[in-house]
Amino acid sequence: MLITLVLVYLLITIGIGLYAARRVKNTADFAVAGRHLPLAMIITLTFATWFGSELVLGIPAKFMQDGLGGIVEDPFGAGTCLILVGLFIAGRLYKMDLLTISDYYRVRYGTFVEVFCSIIIMISYLGWVSAQVAALGVVFNLLSEGTVSVQMGMVLGVLSILIYTLIGGMWSVAVTDFIQMIVLIVGLLLLAYYASDMAGGVQPVLDLATSKDLFRFWPEPQWHDIIFFFAAAITMMLGSIPQQDVFQRVMSAKDLRAATWGPVIGGSMYIIFAAVPIFLVATALIVMPEQTSALIADDPQKVLPTLVMQKMPFVMQVVFFGALLSAIKSCASATLLAPTTTFVENILRHFVRNMGDKATLFAMRISVLVFAGIVLVYAILMEGTSIYEMVSGAYQVPLVGAFVPLVAGLYWKRASTQGGIFSVLLGVGVWLLFIFVPGWGEVFPQQLAGLLASMVGMVAGSLLPQWIAPDRGRVPHFEGSPEVEGRLIA
Numbered sequence: 001m002l003i004t005l006v007l008v009y010l011l012i013t014i015g016i017g018l019y020a021a022r023r024v025k026n027t028a029d030f031a032v033a034g035r036h037l038p039l040a041m042i043i044t045l046t047f048a049t050w051f052g053s054e055l056v057l058g059i060p061a062k063f064m065q066d067g068l069g070g071i072v073e074d075p076f077g078a079g080t081c082l083i084l085v086g087l088f089i090a091g092r093l094y095k096m097d098l099l100t101i102s103d104y105y106r107v108r109y110g111t112f113v114e115v116f117c118s119i120i121i122m123i124s125y126l127g128w129v130s131a132q133v134a135a136l137g138v139v140f141n142l143l144s145e146g147t148v149s150v151q152m153g154m155v156l157g158v159l160s161i162l163i164y165t166l167i168g169g170m171w172s173v174a175v176t177d178f179i180q181m182i183v184l185i186v187g188l189l190l191l192a193y194y195a196s197d198m199a200g201g202v203q204p205v206l207d208l209a210t211s212k213d214l215f216r217f218w219p220e221p222q223w224h225d226i227i228f229f230f231a232a233a234i235t236m237m238l239g240s241i242p243q244q245d246v247f248q249r250v251m252s253a254k255d256l257r258a259a260t261w262g263p264v265i266g267g268s269m270y271i272i273f274a275a276v277p278i279f280l281v282a283t284a285l286i287v288m289p290e291q292t293s294a295l296i297a298d299d300p301q302k303v304l305p306t307l308v309m310q311k312m313p314f315v316m317q318v319v320f321f322g323a324l325l326s327a328i329k330s331c332a333s334a335t336l337l338a339p340t341t342t343f344v345e346n347i348l349r350h351f352v353r354n355m356g357d358k359a360t361l362f363a364m365r366i367s368v369l370v371f372a373g374i375v376l377v378y379a380i381l382m383e384g385t386s387i388y389e390m391v392s393g394a395y396q397v398p399l400v401g402a403f404v405p406l407v408a409g410l411y412w413k414r415a416s417t418q419g420g421i422f423s424v425l426l427g428v429g430v431w432l433l434f435i436f437v438p439g440w441g442e443v444f445p446q447q448l449a450g451l452l453a454s455m456v457g458m459v460a461g462s463l464l465p466q467w468i469a470p471d472r473g474r475v476p477h478f479e480g481s482p483e484v485e486g487r488l489i490a
Contacts, residue, residue, distance in 0.1 A: 016179060017175065030364055038258060060280065101243065125394070166369060199287055416461065
């Protein structure tokens with residue numbers, strides 16, 4: 001009965017996504033919803049950017065292991081990323097008629113930086129999307145009581161997302177995300193209310209978590225602990241800023257107000273609402289203490305599903321899996337769309353010249369299909385890896401390679417093509433050294449080393465004599481893309 005109701009919910013969301021797909025007439029509609037989305041939808045879209053399997057399953061599991069300080073990367077870093085985007089990035093980028101974040105690198109630094117950063121961004125999505133696919137596999141396996149294997153669950157999950165994302169692009173993602181976020185928020189709040197009642201109220205849960213030192217946030221006052229804590233904090237806080245899924249949500253706004261305030265409100269909501277699944281898992285320490293302790297030692301990601309399936313009535317089980325699927329699908333659909341848009345616009349276009357709007361739209365849809373297959377294979381190969389680790393590890397690459405060129409290009413007039421090239425090469429190069437040279441990454445965090453190297457490369461490359469000539473590209477104006485007042489592209 002439970003799996004039947006969940007499948008019905010999946011079919012409803014697919015139907016809504018296909019209905020929204022009717023509005024897709026051109027590339028701009030597919031990639032950025034024709035820039036027609038109001039503030040309310042931008043808020044839900046940016047909120048849904050991070051609200052996936054890692055928040056419902058991964059973050060609570062990490063909290064139970066390492067306390068509040070263990071989740072500085074996500075949700076605190078991830079939520080702050082959206083706030084920073086809204087305050088400092090969105091307004092400047094919105095005035096540029098761009099389809100992808102990599103279009104900015106083309107305009108500001110030229111082809112090399114554009115392609116290099118595009119590859120970086122695409123690679124980073126493998127871990128992120130795979131985490132959502134892996135979670136879908138676990139969900140279907142649990143719902144079917146083992147009848148559907150985890151691998152088959154992954155396949156079913158990918159197909160359920162692919163159907164409407166392939167056809168409707170950002171329009172389908174926006175509409176389904178809006179509805180799924182409502183289901184998610186209401187569902188988790190209902191679960192928290194019921195779990196609190198089972199645990200004897202909120203205060204006993206807080207007291208127990210305090211007694212186990214789970215609310216300790218700051219690291220020990222030692223150089224090693226402080227520097228690694230800081231590196232973890234900035235990984236998603238800064239590394240997620242130059243990401244296509246965040247950019248697409250900003251560019252989909254109907255006006256500058258929605259583009260700037262949407263991420264700020266969405267990011268703030270994300271940080272606040274992250275407390276709900278954490279609270280739910282904490283109640284398990286009271287409701288089923290021995291079993292929870294065993295699960296924490298074995299696989300803490302199973303604590304919340306086990307609590308729901310064994311201790312809550314059928315109605316709450318339906319609510320939980322509806323909320324969980326909403327979180328996963330809303331996150332996965334957009335992150336599936338982002339790298340494929342980047343591939344077509346910023347890599348394929350260099351090999352297939354003079355692609356018209358229809359050809360570009362067709363190529364994007366084919367790329368969604370191909371990338372979905374790659375993600376599925378990767379998720380199956382990575383089965384058993386922590387969802388939290390898969391997500392957090394994905395954002396080191398854009399942090400060391402794409403963040404500095406973006407910020408420097410927006411805020412430093414002297415940033416040059418040569419500086420951009422030096423920045424991406426030095427940042428990624430030093431990061432790889434710290435990964436592969438034994439012992440280096442244990443002494444100093446590899447992502448921070450790469451970020452510092454990227455900054456040095458940008459400053460040195462821009463201030464030294466310019467051996468590499470400036471190379472600034474143009475971005476095609478797509479059919480359906482509205483003219484933006486103050487457009488910065490000639």
